[in-house]
Amino acid sequence: MRASSNPVTLHDIARASGVSVNTVSRALTGKADINADTKLRVQQIASQLGYRPNLMARALVQGRTRSLGLVVTDCTHPFYAMLIRAVEDVCSNAAYSLVLSTSSGSLEREASALHLLTERRVDGLLLAPVQVGTPQMRDLLANGPPSVLLTRRPAGYEGPFVGSDNVQGARLAVRHLLELGHHRIAHVTTPKAGGSDVARLRGYQTELATAHIKFDADFVVSAPETIEGGRTIAATLLAIKPRPTAVFTYNDLQAIGVMLGLGAAGVRVPQDVSVVGFDGIDVGGITAPQLTTVAQQIDRIGRLGAQLLIDSLEKRPIAKTTNLLPAHLIVRGSTAAVRNR
Amino acid sequence: MRASSNPVTLHDIARASGVSVNTVSRALTGKADINADTKLRVQQIASQLGYRPNLMARALVQGRTRSLGLVVTDCTHPFYAMLIRAVEDVCSNAAYSLVLSTSSGSLEREASALHLLTERRVDGLLLAPVQVGTPQMRDLLANGPPSVLLTRRPAGYEGPFVGSDNVQGARLAVRHLLELGHHRIAHVTTPKAGGSDVARLRGYQTELATAHIKFDADFVVSAPETIEGGRTIAATLLAIKPRPTAVFTYNDLQAIGVMLGLGAAGVRVPQDVSVVGFDGIDVGGITAPQLTTVAQQIDRIGRLGAQLLIDSLEKRPIAKTTNLLPAHLIVRGSTAAVRNR
DNA sequence: TTGTATGCGTTATCAA
């Protein structure tokens, strides 16, 4: 008899061991009020029969599923891949299951993913979503299962959140370039306007202001947050007059693309133009030159977020509900002192 | 009243619309035997109340959860990241949920992940596992939920499988090098012995034999299937006498590592040594030089596997239960005609 | 220490 077609239930064990279903349940869930002998006997029979509790049934009566939903835009993006790994690890250690959904950057898909997760009654939601400020999202945050936002949050949101301090991170990047003598520093942002791009732009502006460099809107361009986006925008960057000597991009993939685009145009990195990325994904360590970048604590963000959610679900005391982790600069080969200013 | 703490049930709708729970159920699941008017009315009230069916309850009575389990070793590996995306997309389109588990290469973690998925009563399992030939795995394949193996399968396994033709792929790589005039071709394999490494080694040997080149065991070395593994093994490759003019690695990450290691030793790729990888992950397109590789149809493997599983769960006719997809060669900058033989 | 009864939210079976 195949276990899949006919899984053994508490009832089966009860019959096989001559006690009631109730007793079996208590024996297996390790309750105190049960005779040690019967407990052992029942446990033996259960394992003999290959018993596996039906978590659906348990969820129905307990009102909790011991599962978490995670929504990301794209799990092939190294940033999200690392985030997923961190979350999955915490879940696994806490005996929670992780239901993964991908929005692919589409609001429609994101919405249907959230519906499905809601219907599946996940105990909590971890969201690193496309558009975090939509009415539907606000409704979900107010009425849905407990949620923790990762990396992005809508303006005015005060709930559980874990992410990087994008302003501080961006300032690190720009300061590094300033210290290398660069004055004409371009910034590549994204058309998404998800929140972190705004913060990074603000950090860029703030740090320039600190150095008494006048902000020039011509030095800010926008491109998709991908390698291809960066590659394509390289020509635009080179066309800016006067030509920038350094570029700070929204993220590492863009930065890699910019380096490739510059290289294709015969412009050397870092001799002619310095490039700084943001994220700190592994791939930045194998490009030529290796990418100088502002590294986020991706693993920590994922772990902290998942732990925060689980702790709150299990009514454990939680230290901080809003966690803005500092980013740090990794100086590698794509930046150098300015030559021709 | 928060939807999360007190979700609306069929009972609530029944009370609000003055019909029985049963009628509500049929109205919402779109059954035929119901009055069109009451159906519409019930549906309106349901959406008004923000009703979301409890999939746990439905699963309990229907004996199916509409969820799939996916087990991979490491979701940050680009290969698995792409696999996950493909699987998730198919699941999402079929209104299935995807429960993701990571084994991190540990048998113990893999076992507990499988237990949890079993208890959660996923309808089917997609496995791209560490050790596929263990007794526990055999037991699971025989007695557990319907499963489809991805990329690897134990010797003698005849069940559902989707993966690449590793022998054919490896032969493509070696043939390419032979055509470039290389005779001393080293191979980097892995210590894992998971199955695909054996096949790639066999393809390497077979293609050499076809060219009447005697197999030399000294030309086969073993390293972890990571960038670091490749980087470290580079020195070993250079120490082989006579020195190989080309290297075919188990996978792309290793190949990238080998290129970095060779570069650090002052050996130029492809002028001094040609390098060919295996997998076809995106990162091979941004290295310097870009990596020549044998590309697997990763997206297709994931989609086909997920579709195969869902089709079989829904009793749809399935064309083939074993799918060995061909790999294809992508020639880029890391290979060139042999110079000094 | 154990057993009985009840309910979780849903679908399925059978009468009406």
Added chain:
DNA sequence: TTGATAACGCATACAA
């Protein structure tokens, strides 16, 4: 076309 009633597998309150 509808409504009672009974499951699904488990945990819990209460009784014994």
